[in-house]
Amino acid sequence: MGNGGVKLKRKMYAVSVNNIAKSYGAKKNVTPALHGISFDVKPGELFGLIGPDGAGKTTLFRILTTLLLPDKGTASVDGFDVVNAYKSIRRRVGYMPGRFSLYQDLTVKENLDFFATIFNTSIEKNYDLVKDIYAQIEPFSNRMAGKLSGGMKQKLALSCALIHRPSVLFLDEPTTGVDAVSRKEFWEMLKRLKAEGITILVSTPYMDEAGMCDRVALIQSGRLLEMDTPSAIIRDFSKKLLALKGPDMLTLLQAIRSHKDVADAYPFGEFHHVVLEQDDESGLLGYLQDNGIAFEAKMAVPDIEDCFIQLMKEER
Amino acid sequence: MREKVIIAEKLTKRFGDFTAVDAISFDVNKGEIFGFLGANGAGKTTAMRMLSGLSLPTSGNATVAGFDVYRENEKIKRNIGYMSQKFSLYEDLTVRENIRFYAGIYGKSSSFIRDKTTAVLQRLHLTGEADKLVKSLPLGWKQKLAFSVAIFHEPRLVFLDEPTGGVDPVTRREFWQLIYEAAAEGITVFVTTHYMDEAEYCDRVSIMVDGRIDALDSPSVLKQQFGARSMDDVFLKLARKAQRTAD
Known part of the structure; x- marks a missing residue:
């Protein structure tokens, strides 16, 4: 300039x-x-x-x-x-x-x-x-x-x-x-x-x-x-985000992280937030059921903290 | 019956005519993650000082790790761990020196210190930084190291006073992972925080208002009880009733 x-x-x-x-x-x-x-x-x-x-x-x-x-x-x-x-x-x-x-x-x-x-x-x-x-x-x-x-x-x-x-x-x-x-x-x-x-x-x-x-x-x-x-920052969050919770949160988190469709998973208040590699969550949910892990799942709306976490990890 | 690590009965502290902590009663179970919430000035710090053997109560009773807060406060100090956002490690000592210093204070043997240092450094991915000064580490690493140092001597109970203040959101979660692991090993965790999402990570939460415990239960029961969507709502509903001004 x-x-x-x-x-x-x-x-x-x-x-x-x-x-x-x-x-x-x-x-x-x-x-x-x-x-x-x-x-x-x-x-x-x-x-x-x-x-x-x-x-x-x-x-x-x-x-x-x-x-x-x-x-x-x-x-x-x-x-x-x-x-x-x-x-x-x-x-x-x-x-x-x-x-x-x-x-x-x-x-x-x-x-x-x-x-x-x-x-x-x-x-x-x-x-x-x-x-x-x-x-x-x-x-x-x-x-x-x-x-x-x-x-x-x-x-x-x-x-x-x-x-x-x-x-x-x-x-x-x-x-x-x-x-x-x-x-x-x-x-x-x-x-x-x-x-x-x-x-x-x-x-x-x-x-x-x-x-x-x-x-x-x-x-x-x-x-x-x-x-x-x-x-606008929240709108730019491009991946699908799920919220899961269950009676044993630590086991649930470890199981979620071990699945190939999961890009990222982290505790988020009373839920775990799960960022998916692709739009279809059925693979992950079926896998958790097959392994006998109790949970409930819902779609989640990302907030600024989700965006910050993703941006930080892209930067690394 | 589950083993109790803290039992407090009508524990009270007065400064002159000001009642900082007003007859609080509660128990904390072994291996529990217990959230201790309250607005600034609600009496949290005073209560924690009594429970960690640093300040004698005015009245009431309490045992911590099986020891009486009036007569056995030196034994309490030896059997607990403590870390806060403000006081943690010596910046001018290396990572390894800090571990050795604190473990030495708690009377641990050289072989115990040597073996456990290796394990802790591996767990934190700090093996390569073991001989660097602590001041050269990013804040998040320092806080994770400070926590590991606070439980290095395998205390029955650890007090964490706002351990994640100012820490980035990724490291904040890694920190909580360490808390979960410690609790799974049977270390009881007593933690204060201003992040309400972290209140959700606790097994049970107490909320202090004007020196008293106004609510105590699991996050899900508290939310039900107060008709609130989140712990943030629960906290706001209770803390807004406070008559005292902050600090």
């Missing part, structure tokens, strides 16, 4: 990542973190970066928030280059790192005041944006941030990342280690922020959160496995 093309892409997208690569260490001890990845996020989009620990999610976030220089490639945020125009980016993005990074020995209110002041604004000016979230911790506004519970820290960190009304919000694993109820509540908050027009780039190791995003990139070992809307 010529220079003009890059400029155009910058204008069109809230985040544009072009062939970004990054390694840590030097000489003999080089650990690659990102292998030349590219993707774009549209303005107002809720974009999910889905992958396990060590996939490169945090490295990418640090590059996009101008805290780390890429080895190769270019990237822009809100039209500004992450290397040359880093100061402009810092003024207009919000960033919530995976680790709690507020001042533990300032109170809730002091932390929020501090971040508002740094960005030349005030709590009053943007209160409507953080109101829903901040109201939940406001009764504790005089408590030290270090003395808050995990859930309250998360809400304060999100409030601080929002108080200057950023155009792009970066959230690095906001739901890791958080229980299922709090995770659901957090995603409700993100939907309300999206309605305010804020572009959100969020990372998570939880595959079931992919469905809450407009589009997702599946990332593993520094490479994008796939990028699309969650429903």
Whole structure:
């Protein structure tokens, strides 16, 4: 792409990542973190970066928030280059790192005041944006941030990342280690922020959160496995998928895996998911019956986790 | 009657006027995979600390691996294994050194350690990495190794505190395969997780809400009881009742 093309892409997208690569260490001890990845996020989009620990999610976030220089490639945020125009980016993005990074020995209110002041604004000016979230911790506004519970820290960190009304919000694993109820509540908050027009780039190791995003990139070992809307990724799962369960799940799994029609089989909640090499399951089911293994079987609809597993295995 | 590895009766822990664990009673059978669920702050960690001999209860009774939690907590520590997402292995020791170190702490003989190390490395397909530093291994391998180290001394019971957090979906399943194998060998597994699909892999599951055990049964009975389609639904129905705030 010529220079003009890059400029155009910058204008069109809230985040544009072009062939970004990054390694840590030097000489003999080089650990690659990102292998030349590219993707774009549209303005107002809720974009999910889905992958396990060590996939490169945090490295990418640090590059996009101008805290780390890429080895190769270019990237822009809100039209500004992450290397040359880093100061402009810092003024207009919000960033919530995976680790709690507020001042533990300032109170809730002091932390929020501090971040508002740094960005030349005030709590009053943007209160409507953080109101829903901040109201939940406001009764504790005089408590030290270090003395808050995990859930309250998360809400304060999100409030601080929002108080200057950023155009792009970066959230690095906001739901890791958080229980299922709090995770659901957090995603409700993100939907309300999206309605305010804020572009959100969020990372998570939880595959079931992919469905809450407009589009997702599946990332593993520094490479994008796939990028699309969650429903399109699921539509692309081309093989037939069965769900089987029985009284002895371990024996059932071993028997399924030994059959030639089976491309892959793995535990999936109360069932085993079975990916077939071909569309006809009668060979496998007959084989299980002949071997006296009790089971019930049904067709299964794949979800993002099934897709991730298949993509990971193709990559290997 | 099946042998009980954990028996807890009205086990309680108070910190000042805060009751972290409020008179919980339950049994865990030998060789069982027991899921210990609850929202952040429900009291899971405090309960696990009492059961592993690290914290004395305020009131109530419990025996773990046949030993009393008040008087025999040192014996409990010797007869259990423990691993968590946060604390597992020494990054600056090799795979082999980590195994030898932990097995040595539990007083295992050199010949036992030597023979079993070979078997464990083969099982994990880590024979070629035996002399590499643990920090050079991918997270999923580390967690599988940490689990094998936690049960290397053949404890009667192993506590797993969110062992699969952040682990990729393929390795997460390989990890559960190791859990199944350990349970089949008679090691009782006591596990916490935030992945609700993993709750389905347990023989029985308890769900803590505000310091109490509000539900305890097999996943299929719990789903029936709560009219829920999945363990995720069961968990949400119970945890939403919680009055306490997290942590």
